[in-house]
Amino acid sequence: MIPTIKRIGVLTSGGDAPGMNAVIRAVTRTAIKHGISVIGVRRGFNGLIHEDMSELNIRSVSDIIQRGGTVLYTARCNEFRYEEGLQRGKEACQSWGIEGLVVIGGDGSFRGAADLSARGIPCVGIPGTIDNDIAMTEYTIGYDTAMNTAMELVDKLRDTTQSHDRCSVVEVMGRNAGYIALNTGIACGATYIVVKEVNFSIDDIIARILNTQTTGKHHFIIVVAEGMGNCEDIAKKIEHATKIEARATILGHVQRGGSPTVQDRVIGSHMGHYAVELLAQGIGNRVVGMKKGEMIDVDIQEALRMKKTFSQELYRVASNISF
Numbered sequence: 326m327i328p329t330i331k332r333i334g335v336l337t338s339g340g341d342a343p344g345m346n347a348v349i350r351a352v353t354r355t356a357i358k359h360g361i362s363v364i365g366v367r368r369g370f371n372g373l374i375h376e377d378m379s380e381l382n383i384r385s386v387s388d389i390i391q392r393g394g395t396v397l398y399t400a401r402c403n404e405f406r407y408e409e410g411l412q413r414g415k416e417a418c419q420s421w422g423i424e425g426l427v428v429i430g431g432d433g434s435f436r437g438a439a440d441l442s443a444r445g446i447p448c449v450g451i452p453g454t455i456d457n458d459i460a461m462t463e464y465t466i467g468y469d470t471a472m473n474t475a476m477e478l479v480d481k482l483r484d485t486t487q488s489h490d491r492c493s494v495v496e497v498m499g500r501n502a503g504y505i506a507l508n509t510g511i512a513c514g515a516t517y518i519v520v521k522e523v524n525f526s527i528d529d530i531i532a533r534i535l536n537t538q539t540t541g542k543h544h545f546i547i548v549v550a551e552g553m554g555n556c557e558d559i560a561k562k563i564e565h566a567t568k569i570e571a572r573a574t575i576l577g578h579v580q581r582g583g584s585p586t587v588q589d590r591v592i593g594s595h596m597g598h599y600a601v602e603l604l605a606q607g608i609g610n611r612v613v614g615m616k617k618g619e620m621i622d623v624d625i626q627e628a629l630r631m632k633k634t635f636s637q638e639l640y641r642v643a644s645n646i647s648f
């Protein structure tokens with residue numbers, strides 16, 4: 326392939342996710358392999374606006390594939406929502422000779438990438454978020470590591486929950502999406518999984534606990550997706566109705582850290598490689614994703630319009646085996 330461009334930029338934006346470093350590494354090395362130089366932009370679009378960036382080489386991305394977080398730092402950038410910020414970003418790209426940009430992040434970051442593409446700087450988005458809430462792709466970077474972290478933590482919680490014959494109500498992340506909750510709930514044998522995609526009531530949870538108790542079980546894990554109510558309140562209601570001692574735990578940001586899993590490293594590397602090969606051909610305004618295990622790319626605006634479906638079938642599986 327003979328690239329049509331000489332220099333690209335790469336940035337991470339929004340919440341960090343394990344595996345972002347694998348993407349940065351693959352982007353850098355693929356570009357250099359094609360004779361394209363790479364500028365690492367720090368703290369998302371802020372780094373473009375304030376020209377906080379420097380050139381990356383093969384060695385500057387050594388020893389990072391196994392590390393959580395992002396070596397380019399990340400941030401959300403309010404200024405980039407307005408014309409003035411977008412123009413400053415465009416001018417920075419022009420003065421640094423950046424002819425294409427890889428944006429690793431979620432939906433909010435892709436909006437910035439689409440706006441910059443519309444102003445003449447081709448951008449390619451790579452889905453990097455633990456939430457797996459991007460409709461055009463089956464997989465987002467960081468999701469697998471976050472689920473495994475949540476699973477390990479809930480397993481630990483189960484040890485003490487079981488010893489005390491208690492009920493643990495545990496909140497996992499996901500912003501507005503229940504994917505981490507559903508998968509962690511199944512993997513940890515939760516008695517009930519509360520997600521926004523499936524109707525629930527506190528009476529339902531209580532009935533499930535009491536029913537399960539009749540089968541001889543004395544401890545219970547209730548997994549609650551973020552945004553579905555206060556865990557302390559849910560725990561209090563359960564304790565009041567069942568007389569089982571209940572405790573609330575919010576796993577929080579620990580789910581965003583840690584060394585990425587094989588899947589996050591490998592898919593992150595593949596997506597990074599794919600994104601650079603698009604830009605090298607002069608193709609921008611696309612988001613890279615995975616469908617049936619294959620890499621795909623779609624128009625950013627189209628990607629932003631798509632709605633993700635929730636697996637009601639997997640939720641049904643969870644309900645049928647949660648006792």
Ligand code: F6P
Pocket residue numbers: 340431454455456498499500501551581
């Ligand atoms: O999008 C990733 C995520 O961790 C969500 O699960 C969560 O709702 C949000 O980011 C938390 O954001 P912040 O780091 O700004 O508190």
